[in-house]
Amino acid sequence: MRNIDGAGGIVYNVRMATYTAPAKVNLSLRVSSKQREDGYHNVDILMAPIDLCDTLEFTNSRTTTLACDMPGVPTDESNLVFKAVREFEKVYGRKAKQRIALTKGIPHGAGLGGGSADAAVTLKALNEILGTNYAPEELQAMAANLGSDVPFFLNPVVSRCTGRGEIVTPKPELAGWSRPLVLLKPQFAVSTPYAYKNLTCSRRLKGINYGTQQLDDIQFVNELERPVFSKFPVLAAMKTWLLEQEGARVALMSGSGSSVFALTDTPEQARAIAERARQELDPTLFVHCGTVNPQP
Numbered sequence: 001m002r003n004i005d006g007a008g009g010i011v012y013n014v015r016m017a018t019y020t021a022p023a024k025v026n027l028s029l030r031v032s033s034k035q036r037e038d039g040y041h042n043v044d045i046l047m048a049p050i051d052l053c054d055t056l057e058f059t060n061s062r063t064t065t066l067a068c069d070m071p072g073v074p075t076d077e078s079n080l081v082f083k084a085v086r087e088f089e090k091v092y093g094r095k096a097k098q099r100i101a102l103t104k105g106i107p108h109g110a111g112l113g114g115g116s117a118d119a120a121v122t123l124k125a126l127n128e129i130l131g132t133n134y135a136p137e138e139l140q141a142m143a144a145n146l147g148s149d150v151p152f153f154l155n156p157v158v159s160r161c162t163g164r165g166e167i168v169t170p171k172p173e174l175a176g177w178s179r180p181l182v183l184l185k186p187q188f189a190v191s192t193p194y195a196y197k198n199l200t201c202s203r204r205l206k207g208i209n210y211g212t213q214q215l216d217d218i219q220f221v222n223e224l225e226r227p228v229f230s231k232f233p234v235l236a237a238m239k240t241w242l243l244e245q246e247g248a249r250v251a252l253m254s255g256s257g258s259s260v261f262a263l264t265d266t267p268e269q270a271r272a273i274a275e276r277a278r279q280e281l282d283p284t285l286f287v288h289c290g291t292v293n294p295q296p
Helices: 080-092 114-129 136-146 150-154 192-197 225-231 233-243 267-280
Strands: 002-004 011-013 016-035 041-060 065-068 098-103 159-162 167-170 179-185 213-215 218-222 248-253 260-264 286-292
Touching (some): 016 150, 041 114, 150 159, 150 167, 213 248, 225 233, 233 260
Antiparallel strands (some): 159 167, 179 286, 213 218
16 A cells, blocks of 8 residues: 655555454462562463454554553553654664554453553564564563563463463463353453552451462462452452352452453353343443453
């Protein structure tokens, strides 16, 4: 495709490419109570992709710009997509020059890794579009500089993530594992720094199941539930409600919230729970019925 620059009448080639960025849920999240010297905590996370996605459209341009269809999402240099472009340019040694259109399917501030997924896909897209052919190890290094979850999304398969989350080890024994999922998110978001900062000084709510749940030889637990539930008890109530629903096998908060999810045996059970959630909990809930670790 060719386009004419209205300012200078210059004709240049326009190439467009579209990529999808999947969300994730944390099947387990354990956190060391001791803070590292860099301010992070060591974690041990079992992370899995789900079939909820953002879409990013890249078009060759004279400058790099970002547009997003979701109100409230910044489109300046503070956005992880923009930061990924700048990180890539450090290695590339030149400007990437892309017009990027971000269509959000993943809610913001949900503990689903939407921003991290967008950043990882941006690195992969630039590597393909610009023909730089950087090795996976080089992309991993760029991703680790952007955030703890970003390296996972370069190859979003069920993986164990350690260190501050940037050390990603795929779990091939879980490659074929999958479950129907129902995911609920209220209108508010949760600050990840808040959750980690209050890890050891928050109180446990009475009657809430914080313990490890077992399903399909996987242990489900999230040690950030205590600080988050202490500030947002409605999320504790949502998890408890999910555990009481027919067909729900496990229920957990994902990451630092504010989304909570349940795994079921059948898609029909997941859809029934979603419908009841809107009726009994909150009609304004963001609800997604889908699959954890969807199969090709």
